[in-house]
Each structure stands twice: as structure tokens, then as C-alpha cells.
Amino acid sequence: GQQLNQSPQSMFIQEGEDVSMNCTSSSIFNTWLWYKQDPGEGPVLLIALYKAGELTSNGRLTAQFGITRKDSFLNISASIPSDVGIYFCGGSQGNLIFGKGTKLSVKP
């Protein structure tokens, strides 16, 4: 079946650093979405992408829909402590499937 490979699985951030994560698949999707889950909460939609090549920003977040329609990335610029959480990518061709998430934590 369809699968999304999300990487990295986890990463540590220091305030002010830029962060990058991505999702890849062997399948083509019509929509790519990025969600964030804060501890103890449900996921919340950050960015939705509907066209191949589309680049969309939401504040310090930027996401792109890959030209091949098989991948997407999310960048966070100048990270702050409240960026910690789990980020999920989602790909949709009608039915939505999720990656396994990238967990952002603060560097000790």
C-alpha cells in the first residue's frame, strides 16, 4: 500500500536555528499537508499544498510540494521553544495517509 517516509524521525533544536524535514513516497499525491501536534493535544493543520511546485509560507514555516508530486518538505526558520512537538506530513489522493512524524525537542 501507499507509504510516506518522513525524516528525520527526531531532531534537537537550539533557539534560533533553522529546521528542515521532508516526506517522500513512491506514490503520487494531489495534496500534501503538514500538521503539528503539541504534547497532549491533537494535530493541527499548518500548511496545505495543492499544486506541484507550490511553495507556501505560514509565518516562519515554509513548505513545498515537490515537482514529481512524490515529496514535500517543511522548513522552520529561526526556531523558538514553542516549535517543539511532533510534525506530521500527510499525502492525499482522496484518502489521506500520514507519515510517522518528526519529533522536535530542545537541545539539552
Added chain:
Amino acid sequence: NAGVTQTPKFRVLKTGQSMTLLCAQDMNHEYMYWYRQDPGMGLRLIHYSVGEGTTAKGEVPDGYNVSRLKKQNFLLGLESAAPSQTSVYFCASSYTGRGRPAGELFFGEGSRLTVL
């Protein structure tokens, strides 16, 4: 601003007991979903509904049943709970596909279930 509301938030069951999780949404969404979240596994779809009176199986439906008797409610039932069903359960809802791209889900806060 209720959005998607799940009850209960926490529950501990013994193996073999039954229970029902209730999901209610006040956004007049057609589609509703039940996911489970386990460490390292991401979000896996259990069952979903594309409208009142309809349900369909997702990726991991075994051991669960669902009902959508009213548009705003989606119930998830465990008839005979097993330790493997210990998880955090999330309900979500979304608009129809017509004019609205699929995937813009609104999630509840989750229900943490422990089966001993």
C-alpha cells in the same frame, strides 16, 4: 468554538471489557474519522464515515466497531478490549471533497485508553 470534542479523555479498562468513545463535531462536516496513535507508528486510520449512516474500514479496523447515526456524532466501540488496544485515540472531521481538497482534518484532543 468547540470544534471536535472527544469523551472520555482518559479511561482504564480490564481485558475483555467493552467501552464506547464518543466524538462530536459542531462544524457540520460530512466526513469523520477515528485514528489511533502509538509511539513510532504515527496516526493509523481505524474507521471513517463519509456521511450520516455510512461507515468504512480504514487501515487497522479489527477489534473496533463504529456508528454514525447522527451527522455530528461518530462513535468508536471496543466490544472486548485487549492490551494491544492501549493507545491514544483521535477523532477528526473534514468537509466533503467537493470544492474542498481532501486532507484538511480537524482533530479532537484525544482519548487515552489503557487496557490492563
